[in-house]
Amino acid sequence: MSRAVVTGFSSSDYALRLRGPMVADKTTTIDWRPGEWPRVGGPPAFIASAMVRAGFADVVPVSWVGQDRDSETFRAALSDAGVDIGGIAQLPGRMPTSVLAYGPDGGCHCLFDPAITVPQRLDERQSALVARADWVCLTVGPPEVTEQVLALIRPESKLVWSVKVDERVMPGDLAARVAARADIAAWSRGEAEFAAKAFAGSATDRPDRLLIETRGGNGVILRAGGEEARFPVRAIETSDTTGAGDTFLGGFLAAFIQEPGDARAAIRHGIAAVEALLKARLRNNHQGSETP
Numbered sequence: 034m035s036r037a038v039v040t041g042f043s044s045s046d047y048a049l050r051l052r053g054p055m056v057a058d059k060t061t062t063i064d065w066r067p068g069e070w071p072r073v074g075g076p077p078a079f080i081a082s083a084m085v086r087a088g089f090a091d092v093v094p095v096s097w098v099g100q101d102r103d104s105e106t107f108r109a110a111l112s113d114a115g116v117d118i119g120g121i122a123q124l125p126g127r128m129p130t131s132v133l134a135y136g137p138d139g140g141c142h143c144l145f146d147p148a149i150t151v152p153q154r155l156d157e158r159q160s161a162l163v164a165r166a167d168w169v170c171l172t173v174g175p176p177e178v179t180e181q182v183l184a185l186i187r188p189e190s191k192l193v194w195s196v197k198v199d200e201r202v203m204p205g206d207l208a209a210r211v212a213a214r215a216d217i218a219a220w221s222r223g224e225a226e227f228a229a230k231a232f233a234g235s236a237t238d239r240p241d242r243l244l245i246e247t248r249g250g251n252g253v254i255l256r257a258g259g260e261e262a263r264f265p266v267r268a269i270e271t272s273d274t275t276g277a278g279d280t281f282l283g284g285f286l287a288a289f290i291q292e293p294g295d296a297r298a299a300i301r302h303g304i305a306a307v308e309a310l311l312k313a314r315l316r317n318n319h320q321g322s323e324t325p
């Protein structure tokens with residue numbers, strides 16, 4: 034039985050939709066926000082939850098929260114979703130938060146407050162989880178942790194890189210080293226340029242590597258073995274897409290770990306996972322508040 038971990042930052046998410054663009058020294062009206070306020074967020078939580086929902090339970094998010102009430106609420110919500118919270122360390126500080134402000138054009142301003150007041154490193158328990166995992170999914174996290182993951186991962190284990198552009202924690206040279214080790218990498222269209230640079234800098238050319246680009250309503254592209262395959266998606270009318278890429282990757286990984294030869298089928302599972310997430314949010318939209 035394969036074991037998976039997902040490393041990276043956790044956050045409580047405050048998603049909202051703006052009526053107009055944000056302009057310094059002017060007020061912008063919030064048009065809508067979800068009823069769930071805040072919502073469990075951060076790539077490890079989204080990816081692990083999607084894996085669990087897809088029937089793969091042996092996945093542990095390796096992350097950090099603070100020691101305040103919001104951190105407790107976050108851990109309890111993740112645990113209620115059936116996710117093993119044994120890899121989430123509690124460190125001095127508050128729960129990290131993200132404000133995800135969607136503009137009228139659909140673009141998202143992501144403001145992240147790391148909140149934890151001490152350096153975040155893999156502790157002994159977390160290091161052991163990474164070292165024994167057959168699948169390590171590395172998402173955005175402290176650079177020291179990315180270094181630890183690269184040092185701890187066993188040569189025969191698979192590294193899955195969930196690309197996020199945040200040059201504070203993932204400078205170009207580190208990204209190139211992650212790219213060099215990655216067996217699978219996934220990014221969105223907006224992250225494509227950063228990923229391309231990382232792979233160009235990695236000086237590796239592995240035909241067995243799977244490269245996945247998600248393009249929102251324009252589908253998914255899979256590149257492997259010198260070939261490219263395109264997968265259409267049903268467009269869903271929503272601006273609240275936070276975590277869609279992570280949920281795709283979770284659905285993909287749950288299927289791919291169990292059937293490693295069939296990347297195309299796994300992509301379809303990833304697409305189905307996103308559809309389910311976005312439709313569930315639309316069904317719950319009445320719980321949100323619409324500004325008249």
Ligand SMILES: OC[C@H]1O[C@H](O)[C@H](O)[C@@H]1O
Nearest residue numbers: 044046074075076131276
């Ligand atoms: O990938 C989605 C996540 O990225 C943002 O930083 C938020 O944490 C959000 O939950």
